[in-house]
Amino acid sequence: MRDQIILRIAAKILVGPILLFALYVQFHGDYGPGGGFQAGVIFAAGIILYALVFGLDRARAAIPTSIVTWCGTLGVLIFAGVGVVAMFMGGNFLDYGVLLYDAEHAQHIGILLVEAGVLVTVFGVMVTLFYSFAGRRRSR
Amino acid sequence: MESVVDLALLGLLAVTAFGVLRLRNLVAVVMLMGIYSFLSAALFVVLDAVDVAFTEVAVGAGVSTILALGTLALVGTRQKRHTKSPTIPLLIVLVTGGMLVYGTYDLPRWGQPDNPVHGHVAPEYLEMHVPLAGEEGEVLEVHIPNIVTTVLASYRGYDTLGETTVVFAAMVGVLTLFVGSRRPRRTRGSPADDDGEDGAS
Amino acid sequence: MEFPGLFNYWVVIFLMMVGFYALISRGNLVKKVVGLNLFQTSVIIFYVSTGKIVGGTAPILIEDDHGVAGGAAEVLYSNPLPHVLMLTAIVVGVATMAMALALVVRIKETYGTIEDDEIQEQVLADELQEGARP
Numbered sequence: 001m002r003d004q005i006i007l008r009i010a011a012k013i014l015v016g017p018i019l020l021f022a023l024y025v026q027f028h029g030d031y032g033p034g035g036g037f038q039a040g041v042i043f044a045a046g047i048i049l050y051a052l053v054f055g056l057d058r059a060r061a062a063i064p065t066s067i068v069t070w071c072g073t074l075g076v077l078i079f080a081g082v083g084v085v086a087m088f089m090g091g092n093f094l095d096y097g098v099l100l101y102d103a104e105h106a107q108h109i110g111i112l113l114v115e116a117g118v119l120v121t122v123f124g125v126m127v128t129l130f131y132s133f134a135g136r137r138r139s140r
Numbered sequence: 141m142e143s144v145v146d147l148a149l150l151g152l153l154a155v156t157a158f159g160v161l162r163l164r165n166l167v168a169v170v171m172l173m174g175i176y177s178f179l180s181a182a183l184f185v186v187l188d189a190v191d192v193a194f195t196e197v198a199v200g201a202g203v204s205t206i207l208a209l210g211t212l213a214l215v216g217t218r219q220k221r222h223t224k225s226p227t228i229p230l231l232i233v234l235v236t237g238g239m240l241v242y243g244t245y246d247l248p249r250w251g252q253p254d255n256p257v258h259g260h261v262a263p264e265y266l267e268m269h270v271p272l273a274g275e276e277g278e279v280l281e282v283h284i285p286n287i288v289t290t291v292l293a294s295y296r297g298y299d300t301l302g303e304t305t306v307v308f309a310a311m312v313g314v315l316t317l318f319v320g321s322r323r324p325r326r327t328r329g330s331p332a333d334d335d336g337e338d339g340a341s
Numbered sequence: 342m343e344f345p346g347l348f349n350y351w352v353v354i355f356l357m358m359v360g361f362y363a364l365i366s367r368g369n370l371v372k373k374v375v376g377l378n379l380f381q382t383s384v385i386i387f388y389v390s391t392g393k394i395v396g397g398t399a400p401i402l403i404e405d406d407h408g409v410a411g412g413a414a415e416v417l418y419s420n421p422l423p424h425v426l427m428l429t430a431i432v433v434g435v436a437t438m439a440m441a442l443a444l445v446v447r448i449k450e451t452y453g454t455i456e457d458d459e460i461q462e463q464v465l466a467d468e469l470q471e472g473a474r475p
Binding site: 142143146147150151153154157158160161166169170172176177180183187188189190191192195196199200203204205207208210211212214215216219220222224226229230232233234236237240241244245250251252253254255258261262265266285286287288290291292296299300306307310311313314317318333337 | 346347348349350351352354355356358359360361363364365366367368369370371372374375376378379382385386389390391392393394395397399400401402410417418419420421422423424425426427428430431432433434435436437438439440442443444445446447449453456464471
């Protein structure tokens with residue numbers, strides 16, 4: 001699709017706002033619909049749009065396969081890590097109340113961190129899946 | 141009013157599902173599944189599940205359509221005309237469906253506020269006072285307006301950790317399946333290439 | 342009985358049975374995966390249906406300048422619990438679907454077809470040949 005000028009310009013304009021919208025969904029998830037799962041998928045959708053229009057190679061040059069695979073792993077680590085840190089600070093696993101001086105603030109921080117973990121995992125996994133399927137050549 | 145919209149969307153969903161079953165052009169099937177996802181997202185909005193609708197639009201209509209199209213590019217887009225008699229599958233489906241419909245007569249009516257499902261933990265989530273296990277009288281208070289986020293990340297964090305791990309495991313699975321050489325199976329069925337060494341292309 | 346009554350559940354059962362039928366009667370593996378997808382979506386619609394309260398609103402607390410305007414006592418909210426469960430189920434669903442599609446791609450690369458009966462024939466021919474060899 002690299003020679004389709006309308007597609008190229010439209011995609012170029014759209015990719016940035018899509019990524020920004022993903023961050024909005026992520027951080028506004030406490031007050032409206034949204035959260036880590038949706039934000040991760042939307043972020044991945046931005047990258048996928050870029051790859052569809054400009055080709056897989058350029059997308060891979062911008063965001064290498066190794067990084068997205070690492071993201072998929074890192075998010076689960078962040079999520080479980082928050083739980084383990086809570087255990088070290090004297091609470092139960094994933095008990096955010098002990099993370100800060102004040103239980104309610106600690107809950108907010110805990111939820112924020114956990115949602116960040118979900119975002120990173122879902123983003124990494126979705127882009128990895130797309131790279132895997134799109135990078136495979138037809139067998140015959 | 142919301143019941144009318146609900147019924148209309150359910151009808152459209154049923155028609156789309158039937159189309160998915162009948163069509164043999166797989167690209168059209170995948171596109172219909174995208175439409176189906178959009179319709180079910182609209183249904184979720186009517187059913188007050190805005191977060192689920194959001195997820196369904198992003199995941200069902202977006203990413204899974206892309207993945208399915210990517211697969212079709214690899215495996216071809218035509219479905220063979222099936223020759224087997226549909227009697228036995230149809231019988232199984234009709235019997236199962238009939239039994240399930242019979243079972244629904246024991247279910248409470250749709251949308252009533254005094255249904256058992258609304259009585260157990262949901263009021264505590266909505267009041268944002270969840271009793272902590274162990275310590276007597278202590279409650280876990282979180283002041284986040286979106287209850288779904290609160291339940292997802294805090295009250296039911298274990299579930300979400302498990303789901304995130306499943307997503308990660310799926311990535312590992314796909315990477316494992318796609319690693320290594322693409323080696324077609326040696327076609328030993330035909331006697332011509334019985335030596336079998338020229339199978340790899 | 343109120344008009345919608347059990348209608349939601351019946352449509353869910355219809356969708357589920359369409360998916361089930363596609364799964365057991367069609368030989369094409371992609372069609373089978375799509376059937377599974379239909380089946381899964383019907384379960385999601387069922388769960389979300391049970392959480393609905395007619396006249397209720399989405400479970401996002403309505404706030405004014407002084408904080409939360411009334412808890413569940415004053416505003417009728419739908420049940421948030423099915424929403425949470427299904428939200429994660431959708432994302433897990435696409436991950437498992439990708440896994441299934443990856444298997445389909447591998448099967449195509451190995452057998453050259455994604456039709457159930459053709460794969461069976463090849464496997465059968467293979468086994469016969471294995472048996473004929475010493």
